[in-house]
Amino acid sequence: MVEDARFEDGGERPLHLKALDAEDLGVFSALIQDAVVPVAEISYDAGKRRFAMLLNRFRWEDVEAAQARGRAVERVQTVLLFDDVIKARSMGVDGRDTDTIVSVLSLAFVAGEDGTGRVDITLAGDGAIALDVETIDATLKDVTRPYAAPSHKVPTHEV
Structure with a gap:
């Protein structure tokens, strides 16, 4: 009998995931919520059409196990990489202020025409x-x- 993967199955192993649609990005969004990243670790290479962030990701998938075992909750450094990026722009983030640290709240996809669109971080x-x-x-x-x-x-988070 074949079973679906469970969220808990990833608790002890490093993540290495691929997103190819909006639903996949929703999974990424949940996993990187509350990640912190120095502005110096955000880059866009227009020639390669690649955007990358080196996040300090909170390990949401491990919270229950950590609490059950009485050990500290954890973070891990994680690369978030987007290929096929036509253009990148930011609001409220000064790329020259490399000492600033930002916190990621969510990812979302706004569909355009013919499969194109915009990823909002x-x-x-x-x-x-x-x-x-x-x-x-x-x-x-x-x-x-x-x-x-x-x-x-x-x-x-305050509501």
């Missing part, structure tokens, strides 16, 4: 990054071992 504090894409072609990959979250707390 919403940041805390009214910041945003918009990527005009030819198609959704994104990768999310953990690139370090998890480490104890410096705050030792699960991120929370």
Whole structure:
């Protein structure tokens, strides 16, 4: 008998995922919510049509296991990469201020014509990054071992 993968199945292994449609981006959005990233670790290469961010991702998939075992909640450095990016622009983010750290709230896709569209990366504090894409072609990959979250707390949001 074949079973679907469960969210808990990824708790102990590094992520290496591919997004090819809006539904996949929704999964990425949930996984990178509350990630923090120095502005210096955000780049766009127009020649290669590639946008990348090196995130310090909160490991949402591991929270229950960490709490059940009495160990610290964790973060991990993760690359978020978009290919086939036609144009990248930002609001509320000064690329020259490389000491600034931003927090990712969500990813969303706004469809255009013939498979094109825009990926919106919403940041805390009214910041945003918009990527005009030819198609959704994104990768999310953990690139370090998890480490104890410096705050030792699960991120929370006021409603």
